[in-house]
Amino acid sequence: MQTTAVARIVYLVEQDPASGKSAVALGLAELLSRAVPRLGVFRPVVPAFPDPLLTLLQERYGIMKEPAALYGVTAAEAAAELAAGHGEELVGLVVERFRAVAPEFDAVVVIGTDADDDLSFNARLANEFGAVVVPVVTAPTPSDVDNAARQAYHALVDLDVTVAAVIVNKTAGPVPPPELPVPCYTIPHVATIGAPTVAEVADQLGATVITATEAALGRDVHDYVVGAAQVPALLSHLTENALLITPGDRADLLVAAGAAHASGLMPLAGIVLTIGIAPDPTALRLFERLNPGLAVLSVPGASYETIAASTRVEHRLGMANPRKVEAALGAFESNVDVAALASALELTRSSRVTPLMFEYDLIERARADRRRLVLPEGTEDRILRAADILLRRGVVDLTLLGAPDAVAAKARDLGVDVSGAAVVDPLTSPLRDEFAVAYARFRAHKGVSFDLAWDVVADVSYFGTLMVQLGHADGMVSGATHTTAATIRPAFEIIKTVPDVSVASSVFFMLLPDRVLVYGDCAVNPDPTAEQLADIALSSAATAARFGVTPRVAMLSYSTGTSGAGADVNKVATATELVRSRRPDLPVEGPIQYDAAIDPAVAATKLPDSPVAGQATVFVFPDLNTGNNTYKAVQRSAGAVAVGPVMQGLNKPVNDLSRGATVKDIVNTVAITAIQAGSHG
CATH class of the missing domain: 3.40.50.10950 (Rossmann fold)
Incomplete structure (x- = not known):
């Protein structure tokens, strides 16, 4: 059962097309996702379909709806309705589509229309949706922040909407937020968030890739430099993460730029060769031998028309570039008091942990x-x-x-x-x-x-x-x-083990679609004794509690209760009694089969009076063979995410990664290790 408050609808309004609304929408979605099991997103009007921002939010937060259900109309459809004088019909259509999907979520982030003259339209929809509003504005200089925030707040209040908070985004460095009747936050400009990648510039220019790795195409472009002078002049004008645009016959500049980057003198984004001239083969080989990790592109146009086209490229946040997503979240979370904002949005955390x-x-x-x-x-x-x-x-x-x-x-x-x-x-x-x-x-x-x-x-x-x-x-x-x-x-x-623990062990957090389970030990101890099994159970219960999982411990075996006999069953029975004697307050059951531990219907038949059967959260396996195979079977067959192994029982935290660990796995494991370090004092 979940105990969330009434579904919250947060409507994001952008009063400047360049305010970085997508990054703020991502930050709000991240905040809401921590409080509710079912997060939704909705765009009343999408610029086009499919919409990169909707796709990002849908995939990142596991929103299981058809993409077409998450928006009202396209910009072209909205323009046609307005041109025909059907403004009220347009509002009615958008509201109808929103109400069809909103009840399926516990909270919804609504991303308002992009045009700066749509404030009344957004305010009308916010009221029709029953939403609180968060305006996003920018300020050209620090001295403009106060005025921009106040104007945004009062303009919306005058339209009878409820403003929950104001965000001034992309400020020129850290700026104290002004005092308003609602929370106000300022987020400094982070160049990497809005900077296009080399791949995006190449796509915009229709460039031919002469040489590049995937990483090279993913580099951010923060500046543009036209190379036309001699090498010393070029080197003095290069800027960090700039895209060098130079004629294809300037082999000297190609090699010089590659050397500057490879040596660490000046990190660049990449190189674009213009006027359709292929680089000198010898110079290109030398460039590649420098191994600078830079992309070299070729375009038919001249340098200045190329730079003009390049500067019009804008990056849109998307799943294809997780680094920019994390940069956006980092900027939001470093400058927004998320606890205070959650309170302003009247969010109540769910008792169910997804x-x-x-x-x-x-x-x-x-x-x-x-x-x-x-x-x-x-x-x-x-x-x-x-x-x-x-x-x-x-x-x-x-x-x-x-x-x-x-x-x-x-x-x-x-x-x-x-x-x-x-x-x-x-x-x-x-x-x-x-x-x-x-x-x-x-x-x-x-x-x-x-x-x-x-x-x-x-x-x-x-x-x-x-x-x-x-x-x-x-x-x-x-x-x-x-x-x-x-x-x-x-x-x-x-480092060695903590006192009174005979053996270090490990657990996996198994992230199933509707719950989090703890499996131990699946990585360290091949055949633990009864005493060691009891230590593993106690350590696993403590780890579960430390990470917000209420421990109900199932000591697993191939039989339940007294239905079986044998050395393996006796070991589990002995371990169970040791756990009960050392932690009388801890709910523990064993020996118990996996189905009786996890399925209430089976538990009702096999152990009807057990406080653990059918609702176990911590599963202790009798040996490594059983545990390792089970966690992998559940991971593959149930689509579970396995976080771990997480070491336990050591005096200080050291955790081992799988050699197939993804970047996300590493981030999670580092966070777990940091939390363990905090509990070690």
């Missing part, structure tokens, strides 16, 4: 108690992409391990920004001596000398683990390229 709510709660909790995490695989593509997201959204402070030049070069190749992270090379770090002394002390009983320790701590996994143990970091996440053993062994040697 997978989407669980994942976004991780980010919110980690950001609220920001911790220092170390990522040993500092030159791995997915790690750097995840670091970019984590830093943009202010989730954690990061240390990346690796040679600084190598990390910087890889980040440039990928077009990501990790400048906010510390970069430490274990081979040259001044901490190496301190860590060698400490490791030799920790392993003295194994005969480890300082000289041996000096070599061991140069390994990134050992170095990162020692950073955690000695207080230079609060937690570590590794395993994107390293084996589980390489990640976990140093933790067992150095």
Whole structure:
């Protein structure tokens, strides 16, 4: 059962076509998605169909409706109705389409029309929808912020709508918001959000790609530079993340630009060669040998007409570029008091935790108690992409391990920004001596000398683990390229398990469509004893509670209650009694079969009086073979998202990634590790 308040409808009004409404809509959707299980979006008028913004919101937030149900009319249809004098009929049609879909959601973000002369139309629809309104405005200078915010507020109040908050977007740097009768927030301009990618410019120009990787085409274009002078003059005029536009016969400028980028002198976005001249083959080979990670495009037009066409390209947020989505969310969340805004929108959090709510709660909790995490695989593509997201959204402070030049070069190749992270090379770090002394002390009983320790701590996994143990970091996440053993062994040697826990173990958070379950242990212990199984159950229950899942523990076996016998069943029965003796307050049932643990109908037959059967949330498997196969079967057959493995039972948090981990998996695991670090104090 869910206990949400009445469905909230938030109507976003843009009073300036360049205000960045899409980024604010994304931020509002993110906020609402944390509070309600069923989030909806609606556009009264879409510029065209399909609409990139609707597609982004629908896919990101799992809105299971046909796209055509999420808008009223297209801009062309609206124009035709208005030209025919059918204004009231247009309003009626849009309202009818909205009311047909709104009852299926607990909250709806409505994205108003784009035209700046549509304020009355948007106000009318907001009232017809029963919505509160959030206007989005811009201000050319900091001194204009106060006036822009007040005008937006009073213009809407004069139209008898309820204004919930005012957002002044894309300000020139941090600007204090003015005082209004409602919350007001200012969001500084973030160049990467609205900057087109090289691929978008290429598409607009109809350019031919001469050489490029996917990462090179995804780079942001922040500026445009026409190259016509000699090399020294060009180098003095290059700007960061600029697209160089130069005639195709200027081989000298092609090579010079590639060298400037590859050396780190000036990171560029890419190069466009004009007037249809192919680059000199020898110069192009030299350019490619520099491996700058830049795209080279060719167009038939002249340089100045090319730059004029390029500057008209605008980026639209979409699923194809998650980096920009995360940048937009980072800007919103860093400058908007989301708790206060949720209160202004009168949101009541649902007691039901959906997978989407669980994942976004991780980010919110980690950001609220920001911790220092170390990522040993500092030159791995997915790690750097995840670091970019984590830093943009202010989730954690990061240390990346690796040679600084190598990390910087890889980040440039990928077009990501990790400048906010510390970069430490274990081979040259001044901490190496301190860590060698400490490791030799920790392993003295194994005969480890300082000289041996000096070599061991140069390994990134050992170095990162020692950073955690000695207080230079609060937690570590590794395993994107390293084996589980390489990640976990140093933790067992150095950090060790908490008192009264005989064994470290792991859980997966299984994000099913309508709930979050906890599975343990599916990654570490092959055949735990009854005592170890009890420890795994207690650790798993504590982990579940820490992350908002009410623990009801099922100790799984191939029989339920006293229906079976044998060594395996007896082990589970003994473990269950140990859990009950150590935690009498914890709901636990065992031995119990999986179907009786999760299905109320089966539970009613097999264990009708059990407080756990049919409603278990924590599933403890008798051995690794059973657990690992079950989590993968559920993951594949039920379409569940498996977050983990999350290590538990260690004195300080170290978590292992699957070597097939996605960027999203890494972001989630880092957030989990940061939350664990907070609970460790």
